[in-house]
Amino acid sequence: xxxRVAEMLGVEFPICAFSHCRDVVAAVSNAGGFGILxxxxxxxxxxxxxxxxxxxxxxxxxxxxxxxxxxKYVGAEQGGIDARQVAELLPEDHRAFVDDILxxxxxxxxxxxxxxxxxxxxxxxxxxxxxxxPLLDVAFAHDIRLIASALGPPPPDLVERAHGHDVLVAAxxxxxxxxxxxxxxxxxxxxxxxxEAGGHTGEVATMVLVPEVVDAVAPTxxxxxGGIARGRxxxxxxxxxxxxxxxxxxxxxxxxxxxxxxxxDKFLAASSSDTVRSRSMTGKPARMxxxxxxxxxxxxxxxxxxxxxxxxxxxxxxxxxxxxAASHPGAKAGELATYFVGQVVGSLDRVRPTRSVVLDMVEExxxxxxxxxxxxxx
Amino acid sequence: xxxRVAEMLGVEFPICAFSHCRDVVAAVSNAGGFGILxxxxxxxxxxxxxxxxxxxxxxxxxxxxxxxxxxKYVGAEQGGIDARQVAELLPEDHRAFVDDILxxxxxxxxxxxxxxxxxxxxxxxxxxxxxxxPLLDVAFAHDIRLIASALGPPPPDLVERAHGHDVLVAAxxxxxxxxxxxxxxxxxxxxxxxxEAGGHTGEVATMVLVPEVVDAVAPTxxxxxGGIARGRxxxxxxxxxxxxxxxxxxxxxxxxxxxxxxxxDKFLAASSSDTVRSRSMTGKPARMxxxxxxxxxxxxxxxxxxxxxxxxxxxxxxxxxxxxAASHPGAKAGELATYFVGQVVGSLDRVRPTRSVVLDMVEExxxxxxxxxxxxxx
Numbered sequence: 001x002x003x004r005v006a007e008m009l010g011v012e013f014p015i016c017a018f019s020h021c022r023d024v025v026a027a028v029s030n031a032g033g034f035g036i037l038x039x040x041x042x043x044x045x046x047x048x049x050x051x052x053x054x055x056x057x058x059x060x061x062x063x064x065x066x067x068x069x070x071x072k073y074v075g076a077e078q079g080g081i082d083a084r085q086v087a088e089l090l091p092e093d094h095r096a097f098v099d100d101i102l103x104x105x106x107x108x109x110x111x112x113x114x115x116x117x118x119x120x121x122x123x124x125x126x127x128x129x130x131x132x133x134p135l136l137d138v139a140f141a142h143d144i145r146l147i148a149s150a151l152g153p154p155p156p157d158l159v160e161r162a163h164g165h166d167v168l169v170a171a172x173x174x175x176x177x178x179x180x181x182x183x184x185x186x187x188x189x190x191x192x193x194x195x196e197a198g199g200h201t202g203e204v205a206t207m208v209l210v211p212e213v214v215d216a217v218a219p220t221x222x223x224x225x226g227g228i229a230r231g232r233x234x235x236x237x238x239x240x241x242x243x244x245x246x247x248x249x250x251x252x253x254x255x256x257x258x259x260x261x262x263x264x265d266k267f268l269a270a271s272s273s274d275t276v277r278s279r280s281m282t283g284k285p286a287r288m289x290x291x292x293x294x295x296x297x298x299x300x301x302x303x304x305x306x307x308x309x310x311x312x313x314x315x316x317x318x319x320x321x322x323x324x325a326a327s328h329p330g331a332k333a334g335e336l337a338t339y340f341v342g343q344v345v346g347s348l349d350r351v352r353p354t355r356s357v358v359l360d361m362v363e364e365x366x367x368x369x370x371x372x373x374x375x376x377x378x
Numbered sequence: 379x380x381x382r383v384a385e386m387l388g389v390e391f392p393i394c395a396f397s398h399c400r401d402v403v404a405a406v407s408n409a410g411g412f413g414i415l416x417x418x419x420x421x422x423x424x425x426x427x428x429x430x431x432x433x434x435x436x437x438x439x440x441x442x443x444x445x446x447x448x449x450k451y452v453g454a455e456q457g458g459i460d461a462r463q464v465a466e467l468l469p470e471d472h473r474a475f476v477d478d479i480l481x482x483x484x485x486x487x488x489x490x491x492x493x494x495x496x497x498x499x500x501x502x503x504x505x506x507x508x509x510x511x512p513l514l515d516v517a518f519a520h521d522i523r524l525i526a527s528a529l530g531p532p533p534p535d536l537v538e539r540a541h542g543h544d545v546l547v548a549a550x551x552x553x554x555x556x557x558x559x560x561x562x563x564x565x566x567x568x569x570x571x572x573x574e575a576g577g578h579t580g581e582v583a584t585m586v587l588v589p590e591v592v593d594a595v596a597p598t599x600x601x602x603x604g605g606i607a608r609g610r611x612x613x614x615x616x617x618x619x620x621x622x623x624x625x626x627x628x629x630x631x632x633x634x635x636x637x638x639x640x641x642x643d644k645f646l647a648a649s650s651s652d653t654v655r656s657r658s659m660t661g662k663p664a665r666m667x668x669x670x671x672x673x674x675x676x677x678x679x680x681x682x683x684x685x686x687x688x689x690x691x692x693x694x695x696x697x698x699x700x701x702x703a704a705s706h707p708g709a710k711a712g713e714l715a716t717y718f719v720g721q722v723v724g725s726l727d728r729v730r731p732t733r734s735v736v737l738d739m740v741e742e743x744x745x746x747x748x749x750x751x752x753x754x755x756x
Binding site: 001002003175176177194195196202203204205206207208209211212226227228230232233235236237238239240241271272273342343344346347366368369370372373375376 | 379380381553554555572573574580581582583584585586587589590604605606608610611613614615616617618619649650651720721722724725744746747748750751753754
């Protein structure tokens with residue numbers, strides 16, 4: 001699997017593992033892949049600690065950091081807003097709607113004439129320069145090999161700064177149009193992400209998107225994302241012209257993953273038909289497990305989700321409370337529990353060590369190529 | 379490409395080409411693939427003529443026939459309804475809605491106090507035993523190699539009758555659940571069709587669906603459908619565990635295709651983001667080009683599409699009128715013109731002979747396998 005991307009990243013297998021969990025990131029890099037820490041919700045101090053920990057665990061093996069750098073978000077015209085401003089912008093109707101959900105699923109007491117509860121300042125996303133610049137300072141002070149932008153083209157000064165530190169820049173694209181824009185912005189790696197992916201995703205499937213993007217941005221190398229959790233799918237991605245893969249969902253049921261237990265159990269039980277694209281978690285369409293939570297936001301009388309980062313601020317604390325309440329066996333709150341995951345959730349049926357996931361992928365990949373060779377030679 | 383499916387079908391390349399156009403079917407079989415005539419809207423006499431013509435053109439090369447055999451449709455409890463009964467079941471509101479569209483796009487005159495126009499009896503789908511039994515009689519009297527059910531598991535008597543004639547039975551599945559049901563019904567070939575496919579389609583993408591179905595129905599062989607229009611995608615499908623592919627959209631812009639010129643031009647111009655799953659053509663969700671027609675049916679005040687086969691009966695004649703009116707350059711009717719097509723429409727950018735499409739697929743497939751081999755050997 002020594003593709004051009006493997007050489008650029010300095011790894012044995014061009015398998016990029018996106019995870020919010022530092023243990024997964026370190027385990028993938030230690031297994032010969034490339035771990036990428038999703039850091040959009042981290043504060044600078046936490047990020048500092050985690051990157052230091054990862055570097056200690058991997059003995060300096062290559063890894064990366066992922067941030068959300070959306071071109072459109074609430075407060076963009078003033079370069080971002082702080083947590084207090086975010087809280088002030090949350091409409092009373094939306095807070096009452098979320099409170100009502102918590103009451104009906106046995107998580108909170110009815111408010112009895114009081115105003116809806118005010119969310120705390122936790123759980124905000126650092127999607128503005130004010131928010132992510134301190135994170136970039138931390139990241140560039142560490143020995144990262146790659147920085148990824150999961151929404152929108154990276155700003156020119158980021159590309160310049162990264163290249164000045166000999167750090168590669170990757171950007172996710174859900175359409176060929178976006179991929180061309182990323183390539184024009186000087187991005188080193190384009191991640192073509194199909195609709196079947198977990199998290200923020202477009203509507204075009206990986207099978208169609210990848211060869212289109214490969215042709216559109218050549219010679220910039222492309223990673224395939226969406227629908228990839230095993231070696232057969234890596235072989236398919238490389239057949240489509242990608243030079244590596246970007247996986248997220250498959251790590252959520254590993255031993256190392258910090259996925260809430262109730263959500264992990266739901267993932268293990270779910271089929272590939274059990275996901276939905278919903279704006280209920282971040283305000284932008286993102287694929288997640290279809291649960292009572294996504295249904296509640298899809299009712300004809302539900303409010304429209306807020307823009308980014310307001311929706312996340314609105315629901316972050318309620319989400320923590322839902323997962324806590326859902327941890328009690330039989331709790332009605334369990335119906336609400338959800339998280340970002342792609343359609344590959346149907347193939348996640350047991351908890352495995354992260355290292356085994358990587359090595360099984362590689363083994364099945366090699367077997368698959370052998371089978372394809374035999375078909376042509378016959 | 380000598381897979382088990384190629385041997386079962388008796389062809390050089392396990393590339394199944396679904397088309398309503400006999401010229402495409404014959405050209406694919408003559409090029410070493412396997413043509414399949416979509417015959418759901420044919421009368422028995424027309425089907426008789428077309429199968430005879432195909433056999434003359436191909437000199438007896440293998441080919442197949444596809445019908446829609448949905449388990450659920452209007453009139454199922456009485457074994458189907460005739461064209462007069464269908465016409466009587468079309469609500470006045472729906473007819474008025476369609477008439478209004480035709481008026482607003484310059485295709486019809488306002489009705490001025492008259493009732494909405496009554497659709498003709500043409501364009502009905504033969505989805506009930508009453509409708510499809512005469513077609514089966516014609517098909518089994520010919521030298522077909524395969525009969526396919528594009529919706530729902532084939533009835534037991536059909537499987538028995540087909541096997542009695544040494545004819546293979548295929549069935550399309552959009553979920554692993556459906557695939558298992560087909561396998562239990564004795565189907566010889568399962569077509570795992572991803573959401574990116576044109577026509578009736580589910581929500582799970584090919585990249586995820588194919589390996590799931592392969593594992594679920596083994597040892598029954600699987601064809602991959604959805605997102606396949608070139609050799610790279612065939613290689614990906616085989617990497618996923620399929621033993622052949624089923625393609626529909628890619629033939630719609632060939633020289634031989636009878637696609638209305640205005641629709642063909644739209645396909646050539648469209649991107650992979652320009653399709654939508656809509657119930658506006660048959661009553662069941664089907665992927666087609668996103669146009670003013672699909673938008674009109676998606677308005678908040680639009681009526682719900684009717685069940686199968688009523689929706690097709692409602693819109694068949696209007697569709698003919700739309701395509702006729704749209705053939706005049708600059709006509710507003712052109713905004714409405716649409717047809718079933720998958721997300722691969724983005725890669726259809728020139729008119730080619732069907733034979734060239736097949737041979738280019740094979741050439742790119744072989745090149746792709748060579749590139750994959752090199753990756754492993756390095």
